[in-house]
Amino acid sequence: MQAVKITEHGDTDVIEYGEYPDPTVGPNDVLVDVKAGALNHLDIWVRRGLPTLDLEMPHVPGSDAAGIVEAVGDDVTQFEPGDRVAVTAGVSCGHCEFCRDGDPTLCVNFHLLGEHVTGVHSEYTAVPEDNLIPVPDGVDWVTAGSTSLVFQTAWRLLIDRADIEPGEKVLVLGASGGVGHAAVQIADYAGAEVYATGSTEAKLEYARDHGADHVVNYEQQNFAEWVRSETGGRGVDVVVDYIGAGTWRDSIKSLAKNGRLVTCGGTAGGNPETDIPRIFWNQLQIIGSTMGSPGQVDDVMELVWDGTFEPSIREVVPMSDTARAHDIVEQREGFGKVVVRPDSEL
Secondary structure (H helix, E strand, O other), rough: EEEEOOOOOOOOEEEEEEEOOOOOOOEEEEEEEEEEEEOHHHHHHHHHHOOOOOOOOOEEOOEEEEEEEEEEOOOOOOOOOEEEEEOOOEOOOOOOOOOOOHHHHHOOOOOOEEEEEEEEOEEEEEEHHHHHEEEEOOOHHHHHOHHHHHHHHHHHHHHHHHOOOOOOOOEOOOOOHHHHHHHHHHHOOOOOOEEEEEEEHHHHHHHHOOOEEEEEEOOOOOOHHHHHHHOOOOOEEEEOOOOOOOOHHHHHHEEEEEEEEEEEEOOOOOOOOOOOOHHHHHHOOOEEEOOOOOHHHHHHHHHHHOOOOOOOEEEEEEHHHHHHHHHHHHHHHOOOOOOEHHHOOO
């Protein structure tokens, strides 16, 4: 089969598209004929290399994909050939003390398809049946293959970890990114007053159209000062900051007393300077979050499938052009997801 391959860690010139061994289908695995997948910023980090990663090369990246079930292992009970499915990337052991309560994201061995093990950006992929969710008829492959990771991440981040309530003020940084554009819609759905940042008028207009009540161009104005001005000096109840370095201190400054900063990543750097006195004096909470539990995935994806949440697609490109897809994500061109499809599907 044909697959996207990273031959070593580095720039986009390490990305290839070519022959790769067909997947082996284990007893609990499902073989999927991939119709579409999508990039996440995670794919950029995997390509560049992380201190904790020790991958066998070449490595197939990709944590988002959707397609049709081609075959199932002997012990599979949830799916059969012909089913339409989407991938959910989190994998847990299922028996350690931290995931026995049904939340696999707390597993001590939690890992992601495409990051720690073989990913799904290939013509075919074999994944455990627990890593698939049904896709209803009528949902197009681009939507199905590009929404699972960001919408489940944003849903858990806001609904579970931040526990937002109607009427609360929520600031979403990078509202045009994958998680950002999902977070704006989810915060609005939950009844929050949504504040959002972006770097162009087009991105800000997109945020307005999808639920933001207040927007600011962070290239032209300090967003913490803007938040204080917009809220009469009070600040917001929740800040969604997956950017990290460069925004962290201003995110903390943006919070009201007893506010919560929730994070699921650090796309601009994972070790920002912080403001400990402000944290303890204002009794702030710093909350981490990763992916979503099975129930959370089901809840949010139902709202994607029925059209309540609208994924934004920047561009659809063939998998053979994945290097350019990485460039689009890294250069922050446009807003929403970059989708890749097997060349045979175009």
